Amino acid sequence: MSFKTILAGTALAFSTLAAGSAWAETIGFSQVGSEGDWRPAFSANMQNEAATYGIDLKFADAQGKQEEQLRAVRAFIAQGVDAIIIAPVVVTGWDQVLQEAKDANIPVFLVDRDVDVADKSLYVTRISADFNLEGKIAGAWLAQASLGNCKIVELQGTTGSAPAIERNAGFQAIIDQFPNMEIVQTQSGDFTTEGGKKVMEAFIKSTNNLEGICASFAHNDNMQLGAIQAMKEAGLNPGTDIKMVSVDYVPAMADALAAGEANASVELRSAVAEYIYPVILDYLKAPSDLPKWIVIPSDLHVAN
Numbered sequence: 001m002s003f004k005t006i007l008a009g010t011a012l013a014f015s016t017l018a019a020g021s022a023w024a025e026t027i028g029f030s031q032v033g034s035e036g037d038w039r040p041a042f043s044a045n046m047q048n049e050a051a052t053y054g055i056d057l058k059f060a061d062a063q064g065k066q067e068e069q070l071r072a073v074r075a076f077i078a079q080g081v082d083a084i085i086i087a088p089v090v091v092t093g094w095d096q097v098l099q100e101a102k103d104a105n106i107p108v109f110l111v112d113r114d115v116d117v118a119d120k121s122l123y124v125t126r127i128s129a130d131f132n133l134e135g136k137i138a139g140a141w142l143a144q145a146s147l148g149n150c151k152i153v154e155l156q157g158t159t160g161s162a163p164a165i166e167r168n169a170g171f172q173a174i175i176d177q178f179p180n181m182e183i184v185q186t187q188s189g190d191f192t193t194e195g196g197k198k199v200m201e202a203f204i205k206s207t208n209n210l211e212g213i214c215a216s217f218a219h220n221d222n223m224q225l226g227a228i229q230a231m232k233e234a235g236l237n238p239g240t241d242i243k244m245v246s247v248d249y250v251p252a253m254a255d256a257l258a259a260g261e262a263n264a265s266v267e268l269r270s271a272v273a274e275y276i277y278p279v280i281l282d283y284l285k286a287p288s289d290l291p292k293w294i295v296i297p298s299d300l301h302v303a304n
C-alpha cells in the first residue's frame with residue numbers, strides 16, 4: 001500500500017468518525033448536576049475526552065433531580081443509543097427504567113454513585129471510587145490526629161445518595177474502634193457550599209460556638225468550604241481550633257489546606273474518563289461478564 005493510499009484511508013476514517021457514524025459509538029450520559037466543584041470537573045473530563053475515544057456523547061444534566069434522570073434515560077432509550085452511562089443522584093428508584101433499557105438491549109454503565117437494585121443484571125458494571133473507604137481514610141486520619149479523642153460534627157451529603165450513605169458508614173466503622181470518638185451532631189448540607197455554611201451555622205448555635213467539638217467531617221469539600229466561611233464569620237479558627245477533614249480534594253480545598261484552614265481531604269479523582277470509556281468500548285466490541293464494580297483509587301492529602 002502506498003503512503004498516499006494510507007493517507008486517503010486515514011482521511012476517510014476521520015471523516016466517517018466526524019460524521020458520527022460507522023465506528024463512532026453514541027453514548028448517553030445522565031449526570032447528577034453541578035452541585036460542587038468536583039462534579040463540573042468530572043463532567044468536563046467526560047465531555048472533553050469523548051471524541052478521543054470516538055464517542056459521540058449525549059450529555060444530560062439532571063440538576064440534582066432523579067425525575068430528570070429518568071426522563072433523560074428514557075430519551076436515550078428512544079434515540080437508540082449504543083450505551084447509557086448514569087451517575088445516579090440517589091440509590092433507590094432505578095429498577096423500572098433499568099429494566100426498560102435492558103428490554104431495549106441497551107447496556108447501562110454506572111459511574112460515580114451506586115444504585116440499590118435487586119437484580120444486578122440490570123447494569124453491566126459500576127466504575128467508581130470506594131466511598132466507604134474514603135470515609136475510613138478520613139476517620140483513620142482523624143483518629144490519629146486526635147489520638148482517638150474527638151467529638152465530631154458531621155456534614156452529610158445528599159440524603160439517600162451512595163456517597164452520603166457510604167462515607168458515613170466507613171467513617172463510623174473506624175471511630176467505633178475508639179471509645180472517645182463520637183459524632184455528636186449530623187445534618188445534610190446537600191453537597192453544596194451554601195448547604196455546608198448553613199449547617200455549620202446551625203452547629204455553631206447548637207453547640208455554643210463549637211464548645212468541646214474537636215472536628216468537622218464533611219462528606220465533600222464544598223460543604224467544608226462553606227463550613228470554614230461560617231466558622232470564620234463566628235470568629236472561630238478552622239484548621240486550628242477545629243480539625244477539618246473532608247473528601248474530594250478540589251483546587252479550592254488544596255488552597256484551604258495550604259492556608260491552614262483545613263487539615264485533610266481524601267481525593268476523589270475527577271479525570272476518570274480514562275477508567276470509564278475503555279471499559280464501555282471493549283464491552284460494546286465484545287460483550288462479556290464484567291465484575292460488578294471497577295474501583296478507582298482514592299488518595300489522602302494533608303496540610304503540612
Ligand code: GYE
Nearest residue numbers: 035036038112163191220
Ligand atoms: O464527592 C461530591 C459530589 O458523588 C462521590 O458528589 C460524588 C460526590 C462528590 O457532589 O462533591
